[in-house]
Amino acid sequence: MTRRLRLDLGYDGTDFRGWAAQPGLRTVQGEIEAALAMASREEAATTVAGRTDAGVHARHQVCHVDLSDEAWARLTPRGGESAEATTASFIVRRLNKILSGRYGERARGRDLAAARGTCDVRIYSAEVVDASFDARFSALGRRYAYRVSDHPEPLGRWDRLWVEAPLDEAAMNEAGAHVRSPRTRAGPPRDARAWAVA
Numbered sequence: 167m168t169r170r171l172r173l174d175l176g177y178d179g180t181d182f183r184g185w186a187a188q189p190g191l192r193t194v195q196g197e198i199e200a201a202l203a204m205a206s207r208e209e210a211a212t213t214v215a216g217r218t219d220a221g222v223h224a225r226h227q228v229c230h231v232d233l234s235d236e237a238w239a240r241l242t243p244r245g246g247e248s249a250e251a252t253t254a255s256f257i258v259r260r261l262n263k264i265l266s267g268r269y270g271e272r273a274r275g276r277d278l279a280a281a282r283g284t285c286d287v288r289i290y291s292a293e294v295v296d297a298s299f300d301a302r303f304s305a306l307g308r309r310y311a312y313r314v315s316d317h318p319e320p321l322g323r324w325d326r327l328w329v330e331a332p333l334d335e336a337a338m339n340e341a342g343a344h345v346r347s348p349r350t351r352a353g354p355p356r357d358a359r360a361w362a363v364a
Contacts, residue, residue: 167234167235168232168233168234168235168297169232169233169235169238169250169294170230170231170232170233170294170295170296170297170299171230171231171232171233171254171257171292171293171294171295172228172229172230172292172293172294172295172299172301173198173212173228173229173230173231173261173289173291173292174226174227174228174289174290174291174292175198175224175226175227175228175229175287175288175289175290176223176224176225176226176227176287176288176290177194177223177224177227177286177287177288178223178286178287178324179194179218179220179221179222179223179224179286180221180223180286180324181286182194182197182220182221182286182287183220184217184218184219184220184222185214185217185218185227186217187199194218194224194227194287195212195214195229197265197287198212198229198261198265198287198289199211199212201261201264201265202231202261204264205240205241205257205260205261205264206233206237206238206240206241207237207240208233208234208236208237208240210231210232210233210237211231211232212229212230212231212301213229213230213231213300213301213302214227214228214229214301214302215227215228215229215301215302215305215308216302216305216308223324223325226290228301228305229301230295230299230300230301238253241253241256241257241260242256243256250294251293251294254291254292254293254294255292257292258289258290258291258292261289261292262285262288262289265285265287265288265289266285312327313325313326313327314326314327314329314333314338315327315328315329315333316328316329316330316331316332316333
């Protein structure tokens, strides 16, 4: 028997080569699966709602993983049987501790300071879900933000495209009016500010 676990997470994609695991490259999926394997002492494959490319950040991403009874038992807090919600909460803390440690080792190897407990991928929550849940096919929607700015600021250096020339919001609105997702009937936002012009 297996348990399907939904993981809600976020990440700073700056140092990742995208979501999907790739041999020899650091990816979000690779980090999460390595943490799961370390915690459960068993290989675990994740399925994600939507893959991202290299350098792309995610404020909220969803994936799921199927855990064997043996892996679940190893992830259960000491003392034996535990409610699924308690074990799921314990798994979040354990995975984040592993992810933080791996990030700290990487930062130290690059002579960077890493505050304790920080990492570039973070599990927000975990929940045991029905086997019919599929992170990819159960997603009700996806939202993307593309940020462009002509006003550099230090805290926004990793999450927006910087341009030196002043932005023409009227031209951007006109161009944006022609952008429409092929999967939705909704039109584009009414003005450039909704397109996250900074």
